[in-house]
Amino acid sequence: xxxxxxxxxxxxxxxxxxxxLVVALYLGPILNIMWLSVTDPEPGLGNYRKLYESDSLLRIxxxxxxxxxxTTIFSVSLGYSIAYAMVHCHLRQKNYMLTxxxxxxxxxxxxxxxxxxxxxxxxxxxxNTFETLGLISAPIAFMRNELGVLIGMVHYMIPYAVLPLLxxxxxxDSRVMDASRNxxxxxxxxxxxxxxxxxxxxxxxxxxxxxxxxxxxxxxxAVLGGGKVLMVAEYxxxxxxxxxxxxxxxxxxxLMLAGVLAMLWIMSRFMKLSAVFGGSTR
Amino acid sequence: MADAFSGGSLRIEGVSKYFGAxxxxxxxxxEIRRGEFLTLLGPSGSGKTTLLMMIAGFLDITSGDIALDxxxxxxxxxxKRNFGMVFQxxxxxxxxxxxxxxxxxxxxxxxxxxxxxxxxDEMLELVQLQDFATRKPGQLSGGQQQRVALARALCxxxxxxxxxxxLGALDKKLRVEVQEQLKDIHRRVGTTFIYVTxxxxxxxxxxDRIVIMRDxxxxxxxxxxxxxxxxxxxxxxxFLGKSNFVQQNGxxxxxxxxxxxxxxxxxxxxxRRRGTIASITYFGSMQRIIVETTQAEQIEVDIDVxxxxxxxxxxxxxxxxxxxxxxxxxxxx
Numbered sequence: 001x002x003x004x005x006x007x008x009x010x011x012x013x014x015x016x017x018x019x020x021l022v023v024a025l026y027l028g029p030i031l032n033i034m035w036l037s038v039t040d041p042e043p044g045l046g047n048y049r050k051l052y053e054s055d056s057l058l059r060i061x062x063x064x065x066x067x068x069x070x071t072t073i074f075s076v077s078l079g080y081s082i083a084y085a086m087v088h089c090h091l092r093q094k095n096y097m098l099t100x101x102x103x104x105x106x107x108x109x110x111x112x113x114x115x116x117x118x119x120x121x122x123x124x125x126x127x128n129t130f131e132t133l134g135l136i137s138a139p140i141a142f143m144r145n146e147l148g149v150l151i152g153m154v155h156y157m158i159p160y161a162v163l164p165l166l167x168x169x170x171x172x173d174s175r176v177m178d179a180s181r182n183x184x185x186x187x188x189x190x191x192x193x194x195x196x197x198x199x200x201x202x203x204x205x206x207x208x209x210x211x212x213x214x215x216x217x218x219x220x221x222a223v224l225g226g227g228k229v230l231m232v233a234e235y236x237x238x239x240x241x242x243x244x245x246x247x248x249x250x251x252x253x254x255l256m257l258a259g260v261l262a263m264l265w266i267m268s269r270f271m272k273l274s275a276v277f278g279g280s281t282r
Numbered sequence: 283m284a285d286a287f288s289g290g291s292l293r294i295e296g297v298s299k300y301f302g303a304x305x306x307x308x309x310x311x312x313e314i315r316r317g318e319f320l321t322l323l324g325p326s327g328s329g330k331t332t333l334l335m336m337i338a339g340f341l342d343i344t345s346g347d348i349a350l351d352x353x354x355x356x357x358x359x360x361x362k363r364n365f366g367m368v369f370q371x372x373x374x375x376x377x378x379x380x381x382x383x384x385x386x387x388x389x390x391x392x393x394x395x396x397x398x399x400x401x402x403d404e405m406l407e408l409v410q411l412q413d414f415a416t417r418k419p420g421q422l423s424g425g426q427q428q429r430v431a432l433a434r435a436l437c438x439x440x441x442x443x444x445x446x447x448x449l450g451a452l453d454k455k456l457r458v459e460v461q462e463q464l465k466d467i468h469r470r471v472g473t474t475f476i477y478v479t480x481x482x483x484x485x486x487x488x489x490d491r492i493v494i495m496r497d498x499x500x501x502x503x504x505x506x507x508x509x510x511x512x513x514x515x516x517x518x519x520x521f522l523g524k525s526n527f528v529q530q531n532g533x534x535x536x537x538x539x540x541x542x543x544x545x546x547x548x549x550x551x552x553x554r555r556r557g558t559i560a561s562i563t564y565f566g567s568m569q570r571i572i573v574e575t576t577q578a579e580q581i582e583v584d585i586d587v588x589x590x591x592x593x594x595x596x597x598x599x600x601x602x603x604x605x606x607x608x609x610x611x612x613x614x615x
Contacts, residue, residue, distance in 0.1 A: 173373060178360075179373040180386070181360045182339075183387035184390050186361060
């Protein structure tokens with residue numbers, strides 16, 4: 001046996017085929033996209049320069065960021081209330097709530113998006129009812145604008161926001177809250193000084209999850225935005241399928257990847273990511 | 283000084299607690315004196331923790347009343363009762379430093395920064411953790427965490443301190459050490475301590491008075507000596523220390539193993555039982571001998587190894603004797 005082989009743990013033999021598969025099927029295409037972004041249509045940073053030069057491109061990136069931030073804020077705060085209610089109600093009610101949450105989690109995004117059109121569109125249930133009742137004279141524009149996209153995205157994201165928060169709240173020792181009360185803290189003092197800080201890892205996890213997923217949203221903005229709200233994912237698809245500017249598409253994809261990695265890196269500087277994703281906090 | 287300690291007296295009047303149809307605590311009457319160290323002792327399921335939680339205000343009482351210094355507190359919520367509490371497993375705030383943990387009660391009462399600082403310093407000194415003020419609970423040993431919990435509970439000078447099996451998580455050697463410290467702190471602060479445990483040694487060595495609980499009711503109350511020397515029931519006699527139960531003139535008597543003398547051979551003038559040695563177990567300072575008597579009883583005898591250097595062997599015939607006052611008549615109902 002040579003010196004190198006002796007230092008390699010035999011466990012690698014089991015992991016190696018998977019590792020090769022991941023590298024080949026995952027890392028390979030990603031590198032290919034990066035490569036495309038600097039070689040198509042011609043070698044150089046021309047695709048990236050477009051970010052400065054093209055107003056429309058910049059606007060799309062800005063719209064995407066704005067929608068993702070607003071979606072994340074609403075999803076996580078609504079998700080926090082839902083998770084809180086689930087942890088603190090009776091087991092029966094909790095199971096009902098969990099079922100409802102998972103049902104909405106499992107329903108196809110297309111179905112959910114079109115349901116919103118039926119409900120809130122110009123001739124949707126809500127506008128029709130209000131008009132019949134004489135509450136409004138013209139339909140309210142819920143859909144085919146940014147509001148529509150936000151409603152659809154927040155609705156879609158709430159289960160993703162709830163699940164990490166639920167895990168984090170369930171793992172709390174309720175005696176710690178009892179101790180806070182026993183020491184004279186009011187309910188709101190206990191919440192702000194004990195409960196919220198202790199569920200912070202859950203908040204960070206659910207924020208990251210929702211934000212990262214929102215970045216790549218395609219169906220909801222396309223349908224509920226009515227062509228007026230263009231986000232990065234939809235633009236990439238147009239570049240790929242319609243205008244065939246693969247270089248621009250690859251550049252935007254690389255940009256999003258870099259953005260996500262940068263966020264993870266920034267978060268890792270404030271807290272241990274292993275704690276955020278359910279590892280030990282010690 | 284901002285917070286001078288002064289113990290409170292508690293009166294528990296006919297308190298019961300039902301969980302649905304299950305009766306966890308049954309008509310408990312108890313007077314807890316100012317500044318005393320009172321232990322609620324009982325096996326798990328005896329209602330001792332439920333009673334403590336009702337005193338703390340975490341559980342409503344189904345019927346009866348609890349009064350502090352003559353004023354009913356039955357309807358006062360836990361956060362307004364001002365009782366300190368050391369929780370099972372300590373329940374420290376993991377995201378706060380030791381200093382912030384201890385100062386929490388004063389900080390939520392919006393006391394001045396400097397006052398809190400001075401008071402926390404005092405508490406750190408009381409539990410000898412001056413060097414650990416900036417650590418987080420996760421960086422402390424079990425015994426240190428236990429002391430932080432104690433300091434946190436005492437920081438606002440509560441009239442009553444409730445302790446829910448505070449030594450349960452510590453190993454045996456450390457437990458004895460912490461018992462000493464607890465007793466010492468109790469002497470120094472003068473707060474009324476109500477201590478819940480299922481460990482009879484802890485109860486005996488620390489308490490002014492012990493309440494033995496069984497099935498949600500009080501079995502017997504008394505000082506450690508009273509309870510050990512004069513147990514009223516079979517349960518009290520066997521839960522606190524070990525006991526033999528012997529029939530004499532139609533009554534049942536409790537007889538502590540160490541109060542029996544053992545004599546090799548037959549014909550001892552004071553002999554009350556004759557039998558053979560079934561087993562001998564050596565514990566260093568003492569030997570536990572189980573004697574099978576001619577009346578088909580198994581009697582345990584503890585003998586001091588140094589003062590009783592007879593050579594005893596299994597299967598030998600022995601006689602047992604004891605003084606009249608060693609056997610305590612029980613109320614058998």
